[in-house]
Amino acid sequence: MSPQTHSTRQLIDWDRQYLWHPFTPMKPWCEDKDILIIARGEREFLFDTEGRRYIDGTSSIWCNVHGHCVPELDSAVKAQLDQIAHSSLLGLGNIPSILLAKRLVELVHACGLALDKVFYSDDGSTAVEVACKMAYQYWRNVASPTPGSDTRTRFIALGNAYHGDTLGAVSLGGIPIFHAAFKSLCFPVDFVSPPTQPDSLAQIERLLKANPHAYAGIIVEPLVLGAGGMIIYPPEILGQLRALADRYRTLLIFDEVMTGFGRTGTMFAAEQGRVTPDLLCLSKGLTAGYMPLGVTLTTRKIFDAFYADPRVNPEKTFFHGHTFTGHPLACAVALASLDLFDQTHLLVHVQRMSAILAKTLEKARKYPYVGDVRHLGLIGAIELVADKTSRTPFPSAWRVGGALCTKMRSLNLLMRPLADVIVIMPPLAIREENMRHLCDGVLNSLQWLPEIVAQKTREFPT
Ligand code: PMP
Numbered sequence: 001m002s003p004q005t006h007s008t009r010q011l012i013d014w015d016r017q018y019l020w021h022p023f024t025p026m027k028p029w030c031e032d033k034d035i036l037i038i039a040r041g042e043r044e045f046l047f048d049t050e051g052r053r054y055i056d057g058t059s060s061i062w063c064n065v066h067g068h069c070v071p072e073l074d075s076a077v078k079a080q081l082d083q084i085a086h087s088s089l090l091g092l093g094n095i096p097s098i099l100l101a102k103r104l105v106e107l108v109h110a111c112g113l114a115l116d117k118v119f120y121s122d123d124g125s126t127a128v129e130v131a132c133k134m135a136y137q138y139w140r141n142v143a144s145p146t147p148g149s150d151t152r153t154r155f156i157a158l159g160n161a162y163h164g165d166t167l168g169a170v171s172l173g174g175i176p177i178f179h180a181a182f183k184s185l186c187f188p189v190d191f192v193s194p195p196t197q198p199d200s201l202a203q204i205e206r207l208l209k210a211n212p213h214a215y216a217g218i219i220v221e222p223l224v225l226g227a228g229g230m231i232i233y234p235p236e237i238l239g240q241l242r243a244l245a246d247r248y249r250t251l252l253i254f255d256e257v258m259t260g261f262g263r264t265g266t267m268f269a270a271e272q273g274r275v276t277p278d279l280l281c282l283s284k285g286l287t288a289g290y291m292p293l294g295v296t297l298t299t300r301k302i303f304d305a306f307y308a309d310p311r312v313n314p315e316k317t318f319f320h321g322h323t324f325t326g327h328p329l330a331c332a333v334a335l336a337s338l339d340l341f342d343q344t345h346l347l348v349h350v351q352r353m354s355a356i357l358a359k360t361l362e363k364a365r366k367y368p369y370v371g372d373v374r375h376l377g378l379i380g381a382i383e384l385v386a387d388k389t390s391r392t393p394f395p396s397a398w399r400v401g402g403a404l405c406t407k408m409r410s411l412n413l414l415m416r417p418l419a420d421v422i423v424i425m426p427p428l429a430i431r432e433e434n435m436r437h438l439c440d441g442v443l444n445s446l447q448w449l450p451e452i453v454a455q456k457t458r459e460f461p462t
Pocket residue numbers: 123124125126128162163164165221226227255256257258259283284
């Protein structure tokens with residue numbers, strides 16, 4: 001371990017002076033006395049600059065799989081570093097990106113998904129950008145030569161969806177607090193209710209029927225709307241979405257940036273619906289949470305629509321790429337992560353941890369101020385509400401979820417809520433005793449809610 005060369009106080013001062021944090025109202029951040037700075041990690045633990053140890057209860061924003069500082073993953077990065085850190089995929093190949101593409105296609109085939117081609121990008125948002133641009137250009141490439149004969153410029157997305165923060169992904173986003181400000185910069189998208197509402201699929205069908213040549217694709221987060229509050233819907237919906245896309249001849253895009261790589265209990269959420277999308281977006285767990293890397297997988301049919309002689313059809317090429325596309329270090333760690341999935345039988349372990357989580361959530365349901373609990377695989381959500389019966393939310397300014405998560409630090413748990421939804425999503429490889437510690441801690445912390453609510457009532461008098 002390299003020695004820490006600066007005091008926590010100094011680092012906090014510099015953080016406040018020089019940094020602008022993501023998704024963060026910076027005024028309270030700069031006024032906060034307790035900024036926590038992570039110095040290192042070890043399996044499911046994070047350590048701060050004062051040496052305090054915490055369970056990483058959100059797997060560092062839903063991406064860590066095997067834990068931190070895993071020897072096999074560290075060695076894979078170091079071995080690749082001894083060869084080369086980075087070379088470009090523009091006009092060249094590199095070894096790890098070839099091996100990973102082959103491995104991913106074999107993996108999705110083994111999971112029953114008929115996807116044959118891998119396009120690399122940098123993260124979840126760019127994997128989604130690629131999927132949208134591919135879907136859009138696919139229809140242009142296969143359209144008859146008559147200009148304007150099939151101008152599919154729109155997408156269908158779900159209310160409460162989150163697909164990332166680049167502008168294409170924001171166009172597809174349905175969370176007002178994140179997305180509303182940017183909507184006039186965005187491309188046209190029709191939003192339907194999330195599939196937890198009975199009318200959701202009928203709304204999609206109405207749109208497709210009314211405008212049969214308008215839609216390039218339908219995009220969903222399969223099974224779980226993540227940032228929208230861990231809203232979970234049944235796998236049968238995926239088959240119904242596939243049927244609608246086929247019936248009305250549009251493309252189906254699954255954003256598995258969060259659900260991919262074991263989080264829902266299967267390698268991919270799509271498996272649970274036995275559905276192959278036309279485009280599949282992956283990131284986060286792809287590199288076990290070690291490095292940024294995105295991929296968009298697609299079918300041979302879509303690939304073939306771009307497969308043309310550039311002297312005759314230059315416009316059919318997919319003109320998209322990033323400097324760090326197919327980054328060798330990230331691909332090397334992704335390959336090592338897939339080895340570990342097999343060697344540690346990780347999906348079996350996830351089932352066992354998932355059972356512990358299920359019991360905890362059922363107990364949580366009985367607590368005051370708990371309006372709902374949701375669970376799938378190693379995703380747990382506890383929704384806090386002002387009134388249990390009517391499920392009336394707390395005023396958002398109260399930040400009850402945030403206050404509770406901050407207090408959980410005293411139990412050595414690092415948690416981050418989605419508004420007032422407490423999210424339990426540790427690294428998939430969390431050991432059983434620590435899973436129990438995490439679950440017991442969250443459950444016990446619910447006893448603090450009456451005190452937090454009383455304090456907020458005093459802080460925000462009506
Ligand atoms: N799609 C989904 C479903 C996500 O949950 C996220 C990130 N939370 C993204 C896309 C964006 O990924 P990134 O933050 O890596 O750009």
